[in-house]
Amino acid sequence: MTNVAVIYYSSTGNVYQLADAAAQAAEKAGAEVRLRKVAELAPAAVIAGKKEWADHVAATSHIQEAVLDDLDWADVILFGTPTRFGLPAAQLKQFIDTAGGLWFQHKLENKVVSSFTSTSTQHGGQESTLLALNNTFYHWGSIIVAPGYADEVQFGKTNGNPYGTSSVSDHGHGGPTEENLAAVGFQARRSVQIAAALKRGFESA
Secondary structure: OOEEEEEEOOOOOHHHHHHHHHHHHHHHOOOEEEEEEOOOOOOHHHHHOOHHHHHHHHHOOOOOEOOHHHHHHOOEEEEEEEEEOOEEOHHHHHHHHOOHHHHHOOOOOOOEEEEEEEEOOOOOOHHHHHHHHHHHHHHHOOEEOOOOOOOHHHHOOOOOOOOOOEEEOOOOOOOOOHHHHHHHHHHHHHHHHHHHHHHHHHHHO
């Protein structure tokens, strides 16, 4: 069985919706899945001052926080983050920065990794955010699996990013479109398939 860790940061829920869809798709593809959020760094007073943020924190209080064991356990790691000035959110970056020990022990090598994001506007830094995350994966020696244009959903009006699923939250309904959710589902399934093939290949080598 393929182990999949879906690790994300979400303030108001858009990235969470993508992460949850990715986790469900990976489970349907036969994987064992851990859906994990990273620790919040923003002060409680700041969160309380924005209703959408506070509501989302309360609604996802049951989801466990990510720990380094989740990275070690996983064959596939799917990272989700909102874009912050064209870069991953500090909360996700802080978690990634704690993985130095695993990297030093070569425990992140040959893991399949893929990432997805959400912004509030079109052309709001989606691609640069995903490419910035890829810099980490190069250092880890992981195998980056992007969705490319390997499925028709990638040609849709609200998706189409070959680097990783990208949602624009300002669609008038406050969250990812059905097309976005289908795209991240495809991305998760593709990552599981590639990881399973790699595992078989390594075992028979």
